[in-house]
Amino acid sequence: MQLPDDIMQNDEALNKLAKDLFKIDFENTEFHFVMLSALISLLLNKNIVTEDEVAKATEEAGNAFKLFKYRNSLQKSDE
DSSP: OOOOHHHHHHHHHHHHHHHHHHHHHHTOOOHHHHHHHHHHHHHHTSSSSOOHHHHHHHHHHHHHHHHHHHHHHHHHHOO
C-alpha cells in the first residue's frame, strides 16, 4: 500500500486500513477476550493496577451484570 505524502491523508489511509482489518474481529467475542486479557496483563505488568484491584473490579462488574440480567428477566415476565 502506497501512502500519500500529506500527513492527514496518510492518517486517514491508515485509519481506513485498520478499520478494514479489524472489522471482522470486532464482531468476534474471542477477539474481545484476547484484547481484554492483553490489556489487563499490560496494566498488571506496568504496576498500574494490582491483582486485588482487578479481582474487585471483576467481581463488581459480574454482580452488576447479574443484576441487569435479573432485571431484564423481571421486565420480560411482566409483559
